[in-house]
Amino acid sequence: AQSVSQHNHHVILSEAASLELGCNYSYGGTVNLFWYVQYPGQHLQLLLKYFSGDPLVKGIKGFEAEFIKSKFSFNLRKPSVQWSDTAEYFCAVNAGTSGTYKYIFGTGTRLKVLA
Amino acid sequence: GAGVSQTPSNKVTEKGKYVELRCDPISGHTALYWYRQSLGQGPEFLIYFQGTGAADDSGLPNDRFFAVRPEGSVSTLKIQRTERGDSAVYLCASSVDRGPGEQFFGPGTRLTVL
Numbered sequence: 001a002q003s004v005s006q007h008n009h010h011v012i013l014s015e016a017a018s019l020e021l022g023c024n025y026s027y028g029g030t031v032n033l034f035w036y037v038q039y040p041g042q043h044l045q046l047l048l049k050y051f052s053g054d055p056l057v058k059g060i061k062g063f064e065a066e067f068i069k070s071k072f073s074f075n076l077r078k079p080s081v082q083w084s085d086t087a088e089y090f091c092a093v094n095a096g097t098s099g100t101y102k103y104i105f106g107t108g109t110r111l112k113v114l115a
Numbered sequence: 116g117a118g119v120s121q122t123p124s125n126k127v128t129e130k131g132k133y134v135e136l137r138c139d140p141i142s143g144h145t146a147l148y149w150y151r152q153s154l155g156q157g158p159e160f161l162i163y164f165q166g167t168g169a170a171d172d173s174g175l176p177n178d179r180f181f182a183v184r185p186e187g188s189v190s191t192l193k194i195q196r197t198e199r200g201d202s203a204v205y206l207c208a209s210s211v212d213r214g215p216g217e218q219f220f221g222p223g224t225r226l227t228v229l
């Protein structure tokens with residue numbers, strides 16, 4: 001069965017620190033990969049996605065993620081975080097080319113950025 | 116434009132009662148998903164509609180849960196004989212059509228079963 005692991009459950013950083021959130025998935029076929037963010041009091045919104053092509057994808061607000069197929073990983077990075085990045089971050093996958101494309105989510109990482 | 120909306124935003128009910136949760140997807144989106152998010156967990160898939168039909172209901176936990184989308188737009192998730200373990204945030208998402216593209220999420224309905 002498909003699964004997604006996010007190893008960092010809580011992360012606390014100071015402003016301007018660099019961020020890397022881990023995401024590993026378990027699935028034997030082609031996958032599509034996503035990072036969603038949920039700011040306090042708001043709904044889930046897409047940060048970035050990977051379907052194919054360049055494994056380094058750039059998203060909104062300066063975030064990027066790298067797909068490493070051999071490691072089944074899709075880690076999220078940001079070189080310099082801001083207080084406004086305080087949120088919960090979810091990694092998700094769905095099957096690549098067929099099926100319902102339902103998301104399998106990780107458990108999320110709560111990021112707190114100290115001003 | 117308008118995003119996905121869900122009503123009510125909060126629902127408190129007693130054990131054993133029946134509840135209905137409503138989702139209004141983005142206009143023109145044919146694919147609609149329901150997820151459930153328990154405290155400290157990521158959202159978990161419940162059911163997927165393509166148009167009016169439930170194409171995948173493999174995530175529904177048991178037969179107390181049922182969902183409909185009679186006209187291919189608004190969907191209602193129905194829970195019979197609620198249990199305390201049903202307490203969670205129920206999320207609805209829609210996407211343009213069948214495919215791997217982005218799903219747009221609503222704000223969710225927080226269900227509390229006392």
